[in-house]
Amino acid sequence: MKIIRVHTKSRPSSVCCGAGALDEAINFLQGAQVFIVTDSNVFRLYQTLLAERFPQASVCVLPAGERHKNRRSLFRILDEMLGAQLHRSSVVVALGGGVIGDMAGLAAAVYMRGTRLIQIPTTLLAQVDSSVGGKTAIDYRGVKNMVGAFYQPERVFCDPLFLQTLPNREIRCGLGEIIKTAVLDPQVKDLVVQNFTRLFDFAFLQDLAAECVRFKAHIVERDETETSGLRKCLNLGHTTGHALELLCGRRSHGEYVLIGMWLESKIAEAEGVCSREYAEQIRAMIRLVLPRIPCFANAAEGLQFALLDKKNTSQGMVSMILPKAEGEYVEYVLPAERYGEYLKLLEGEQR
């Protein structure tokens, strides 16, 4: 088991990765009033485990799915917290994927101006990415993460136990963010490249997840609230990935990030930001998880979604994080029109 400390200014946090992490969580929660937030999928799979391991806890079960990451669910959690008479020293446990982590985290952040919070992520994506760093939010009026807070959990417990019930699609989704991290961080890259045959092996994924957490913790420590620009590097692949996700929305978030990185490696190469050789290396890593980049007959329409995203745009320009060389990246700004041309690369077959 690995312990990764996250030295954020607001509150020190730590992430416990590996087999036995759930037992650690149970130890940590001894004596506290515990309030578990989860979704109907996780609850169905782990109802017995919850009853056995957390016999005293209140459990709030929300409907599963991103479309429930809204104001209604947030206030339902708060209502149930009130009903359970939680106080500030009670502990909210977010048990689920990124959606549950985001909503339970926000509820913990605002209930009585903040209760204690721990995250027990159950998806690979949440274990390597969303549970670490303190971002919490709900979607509102069609804007992703419109209402939220930076609120660090006291502890994150990533137990590979939960990965065993994940559908393959969810594993690929998490691998998307892992490959992104590999492009950003040479240590993760070496681990991926040297063990590329073991990417779908849970024992290895557990080590890989811990390395991804170490990298993310390092970034979050230096830019907790996304103000210095450093944390932006984590958005590699996301400008395009997110636009395609909004345009099509059938694949998982992680796959769209991979497709986004594929296109952005092409852009980096064409714009002279990185060498052809390095861009090819990136695309080879992407293919480890996504052997064939799918065709998007209407990819150029993704431009409108990229332009709608306030994070990336100002006055007809689209900004994105581009890979430069091993462990190096830059924020790069393109005129919307030129970016629209690049999007067309996703429309054809030959690549």
Added chain:
Amino acid sequence: MKIIRVHTKSRPSSVCCGAGALDEAINFLQGAQVFIVTDSNVFRLYQTLLAERFPQASVCVLPAGERHKNRRSLFRILDEMLGAQLHRSSVVVALGGGVIGDMAGLAAAVYMRGTRLIQIPTTLLAQVDSSVGGKTAIDYRGVKNMVGAFYQPERVFCDPLFLQTLPNREIRCGLGEIIKTAVLDPQVKDLVVQNFTRLFDFAFLQDLAAECVRFKAHIVERDETETSGLRKCLNLGHTTGHALELLCGRRSHGEYVLIGMWLESKIAEAEGVCSREYAEQIRAMIRLVLPRIPCFANAAEGLQFALLDKKNTSQGMVSMILPKAEGEYVEYVLPAERYGEYLKLLEGEQR
């Protein structure tokens, strides 16, 4: 003009007190996208000033009054922020009393996980107390400040200009918290005692307000999120005051705090926590603002409200902050029954 720095861990803040503070605010906001949140009372009085001094700003006008400090108003602010296309570097300006400060502060805390925030408090109470320290909240399901956040404003600008339009009731309300601060802090006490004839004189109030802010900043710096217990001292008079406020609700918050302190000085004396002489000194200061402590025929019923307040109670005990000696105070716990007996002191006439 006095500048008081507040060195909180989450974000450094500073408070600018005195004539000209509004001009400082306008200078500070140069070049920023400004979104003003205010209420219908303040807007009616200062509409022209706003149009002249903040010609570019968006203004969100909420209905006045504590009963509007709710979820509906919060989401109305967020909707208008979205409508005005605010981004994280836009500045929310809370222009009003404590209710506006609390709601605009919370909206700023959660919009896109946090925009910039400044406070321009327009009541004496907000200038000496609520605008400083980063507490934001709305009431929810009948619980005061149920949903909120600790979110420090970058700057607070306290301009005595706004005090001139305050009704007398509002001045007395602010003086309630000032007298509370005088009991906690010897410097504020000396200023009050040496200038007791000038308590309703705006020029003096301005200096007094700055001293109260200095004291509060000192407390908030050492216990920003109310975890070490230190910040609790600011609740002097509030256990009883708040219970009476819920029971009767006709007077201002500050007056209830004074009445609460009056009773709690009696309790401190009877329980041997402070000397009779010191308790008399406190009551003399209270009389400067509230010459006659009113009778509450049903005061003992306040016990139920004190017991409902999770902050003060556990298992049939009521806790409160009691004065001990000059600049000293203790957290004191009484069995509910004995506290109920003390409440009866407020039912009689002779004191």
